[in-house]
Amino acid sequence: MALLETKGLTAHYGDFQALFGVDIHLEQGETVAIIGANGAGKTTLMRSITGVLRNAPEQILHNETPIGHLPADTIMKRGIAMVPEGRKLFPSLSVEENLIIGGQHKGGRDLGDRIDSFLSRFTGAPDPMELAAGHDGAGYWTLETIYELFPILRERRHNPGTALSGGQQQMVAIGRALMSNPYVLLCDEISLGLAPVVIKDIYAALPKIKESGASVIVVEQDIGQALAVADRVYCMMEGRVTLEGRPSEISRDDIHAAYFGAVA
Amino acid sequence: MIWIDTIIQGILLGGLYALFAAGLSLVFGIMRLVNLAHGDLIILGAYIILISVTVLGLNPFFAILIAAPLMFALGWALQKLVLNRTLGEDILPPLLVTFGLSVVIQNGLLEGFSADSQRISAGALETASISVGPISMGVLPLLTFGSAILVIVVLNHIFYRTAIGRAFRATSDDAVTASLMGIKPERVFATATGLAMVVAAIAALYLGVRANFDPSIGPARLIYAFEAVIIGGLGSLWGTLLGGVIIGVAQTVGAAINPEWQILAGHVAFLVVLLIRPRGLFPRGN
Numbered sequence: 001m002a003l004l005e006t007k008g009l010t011a012h013y014g015d016f017q018a019l020f021g022v023d024i025h026l027e028q029g030e031t032v033a034i035i036g037a038n039g040a041g042k043t044t045l046m047r048s049i050t051g052v053l054r055n056a057p058e059q060i061l062h063n064e065t066p067i068g069h070l071p072a073d074t075i076m077k078r079g080i081a082m083v084p085e086g087r088k089l090f091p092s093l094s095v096e097e098n099l100i101i102g103g104q105h106k107g108g109r110d111l112g113d114r115i116d117s118f119l120s121r122f123t124g125a126p127d128p129m130e131l132a133a134g135h136d137g138a139g140y141w142t143l144e145t146i147y148e149l150f151p152i153l154r155e156r157r158h159n160p161g162t163a164l165s166g167g168q169q170q171m172v173a174i175g176r177a178l179m180s181n182p183y184v185l186l187c188d189e190i191s192l193g194l195a196p197v198v199i200k201d202i203y204a205a206l207p208k209i210k211e212s213g214a215s216v217i218v219v220e221q222d223i224g225q226a227l228a229v230a231d232r233v234y235c236m237m238e239g240r241v242t243l244e245g246r247p248s249e250i251s252r253d254d255i256h257a258a259y260f261g262a263v264a
Numbered sequence: 265m266i267w268i269d270t271i272i273q274g275i276l277l278g279g280l281y282a283l284f285a286a287g288l289s290l291v292f293g294i295m296r297l298v299n300l301a302h303g304d305l306i307i308l309g310a311y312i313i314l315i316s317v318t319v320l321g322l323n324p325f326f327a328i329l330i331a332a333p334l335m336f337a338l339g340w341a342l343q344k345l346v347l348n349r350t351l352g353e354d355i356l357p358p359l360l361v362t363f364g365l366s367v368v369i370q371n372g373l374l375e376g377f378s379a380d381s382q383r384i385s386a387g388a389l390e391t392a393s394i395s396v397g398p399i400s401m402g403v404l405p406l407l408t409f410g411s412a413i414l415v416i417v418v419l420n421h422i423f424y425r426t427a428i429g430r431a432f433r434a435t436s437d438d439a440v441t442a443s444l445m446g447i448k449p450e451r452v453f454a455t456a457t458g459l460a461m462v463v464a465a466i467a468a469l470y471l472g473v474r475a476n477f478d479p480s481i482g483p484a485r486l487i488y489a490f491e492a493v494i495i496g497g498l499g500s501l502w503g504t505l506l507g508g509v510i511i512g513v514a515q516t517v518g519a520a521i522n523p524e525w526q527i528l529a530g531h532v533a534f535l536v537v538l539l540i541r542p543r544g545l546f547p548r549g550n
C-alpha cells in the first residue's frame with residue numbers, strides 16, 4: 001500500500017491545463033525525487049497534493065483514503081507537510097516563531113477544530129479530527145531538535161525570518177515543516193539559488209529527517225543532486241510524467257529525452 | 265491653568281477615540297479590510313448595553329460582560345458568513361458591503377429604538393471627579409483612558425505573544441502559506457473581527473455613558489477613528505492612541521477658543537499631521 005499516491009491527477013489555472021493525468025506514488029520510508037525543466041508542472045503537483053489546488057477526491061490518496069478535495073490545512077493535519085518553493089517564510093515572525101507556527105496546529109487539535117468536531121455531530125459536516133486521521137503531530141521534532149539539526153538557527157532565533165541568508169532561510173522553512181512531525185515531507189526546490197556548499201549542508205539533514213520517520217518527496221532542478229539522494233526518480237515534462245525509475249537503472253540519455261523531449 | 269485643564273480633557277478624550285479606532289486598526293492590520301460599518305457596530309453595542317442596563321437592571325460595567333461575548337459572536341459570524349467572501353485582490357467589494365451594512369444597521373436600530381437619543385446611566389460615576397493639586401479630572405474620562413491603554417496592552421500581547429496572534433500575523437503575511445501550516449485563514453479572520461467587536465463593545469460602553477447617542481451617529485465616530493488610525497500610522501496600536509490624543513486635544517483646544525471650532529479643529533489637526541507625515545507617525549514597514 002502506497003503512503004501517498006496520485007492517480008490521473010489533473011490541474012488547471014483558469015483555462016490553462018498544467019497537469020495531464022499524473023501518476024506518482026511514494027512508499028513508506030522512501031525518498032522520491034521529481035525533476036523537470038521550468039514550467040514542467042512540479043510545483044503544481046506539490047500544490048495539488050497539499051490542497052492549495054483542489055482536485056477530485058480520488059485523484060490523490062493518502063493511505064488509500066481519497067484526499068484530493070481536502071483543503072490545505074486539513075492535509076497538513078494529516079501529516080503531509082510542505083517546504084514551499086521560494087521558502088515563503090513569514091516576514092512578521094521571528095525565526096523561532098516561524099518554527100513554532102509550523103507545529104502549532106498539527107494534528108487537528110486546536111480549539112477551532114475541537115469546536116468544529118463537536119458541531120459536526122449535529123450538522124453532518126466532515127469531522128476535522130477524523131480527517132486528521134490520527135496524526136497527533138508528536139514525534140522527534142521539537143524546537144530543540146530542530147536547533148540541533150541546524151545550530152545556526154538557534155543563534156538567529158530572535159531575528160526576523162527574512163533577515164537571514166538564503167541557506168539559513170531554507171533551513172527555517174525545512175524546520176518549520178518538520179515541526180508538525182509529518183509522515184510525508186514535500187520539498188520544492190530547496191537548493192534553488194544556493195551555493196553548492198550550502199546545498200550540501202542542507203541535504204546533509206536528509207538522513208536525520210528520514211530517521212525521524214518521514215518519507216520524502218524532493219523537487220529538484222539539479223539532476224545530479226536528485227539522483228544522489230533519491231530511491232526513485234520521476235521526470236516531468238509539460239504536465240506529464242515522462243520517466244520513472246531508480247537512479248541506478250536510468251541512463252543520461254533517458255533523462256535527457258524525458259527532460260527536454262525526444263530529440264527531433 | 266485653564267489651558268492645562270483643557271489639554272488634559274483632550275488627552276482623556278483621545279482615549280475614547282483610540283477605543284473607537286483600535287478594532288478598526290486590528291482588522292485592517294490583519295486582513296486589509298476597511299470596515300465602514302465599524303462606527304455603527306459600536307452604536308449597536310451601545311444599544312445592547314442600554315438594553316442590559318434598562319431591562320435587566322445591570323450596572324453598565326457588568327453589562328459589558330453580556331455585550332462583549334454577543335459582539336464577539338456577531339463579529340465572528342459577520343466575518344465568516346459575509347466579509348470573508350468579499351476579500352480578495354479587489355478592495356472595492358469589502359467597502360461596498362460594509363457601507364451597505366452600515367446603512368442596514370442604522371435603519372435596523374431606527375426601527376427598533378426610534379431616532380430618540382439615549383444615554384446609558386452610570387449613576388454617580390458620571391459626575392465623579394478627582395483633584396490632583398489644582399487640576400480636577402472626571403473619573404469617567406480617566407477610566408476611559410485607562411481602558412484604552414489596557415485594551416492596547418492586551419491586544420499587543422495577543423498579537424505578539426500568543427499562538428492566535430502568531431496566526432494573525434502569519435495569515436496577514438501570506439494566507440496560502442499559513443494554510444500549509446494548518447491554519448484556516450477564514451477562521452483566523454473571523455476571530456480577529458470577533459476580537460475587534462469586543463473592543464467595540466468596550467468603546468460602546470464609554471460612548472454611551474459619556475454622551476447621548478442615537479442610531480445615526482456611527483459614521484461620525486468612524487471618521488474620528490479613521491483619523492486616529494491614519495495619524496498613528498497603519499498597524500500601530502500605540503500610534504492609534506497617540507492619534508486619538510492628537511484629535512482629542514485639537515478638539516478641546518479648538519472648542520476652548522471658539523465652541524464652534526471643536527470638530528473643525530480635530531480635522532485640521534488630522535490634515536496637518538498628514539501634510540508633515542503622509543504615512544502617519546509610526547508607520548509599520550511594508
Ligand SMILES: Nc1ncnc2c1ncn2[C@@H]1O[C@H](COP(=O)(O)OP(=O)(O)OP(=O)(O)O)[C@@H](O)[C@H]1O
Nearest residue numbers: 013016018036037038039040041042043044045221
Ligand atoms: N498561478 C498560475 N497561474 C497560471 N499559470 C500558472 C500558474 N502557476 C504556474 N502556471 C503554469 O503552469 C505550468 C506549470 O508550472 P509549475 O510552477 O508547476 O512548474 P514547475 O515545474 O514548478 O517550474 P519551475 O521549475 O520553474 O518551478 C507552467 O506553464 C506555468 O506557467
Ligand SMILES: [Mg+2]
Nearest residue numbers: 042043044085
Ligand atoms: Mg516550481
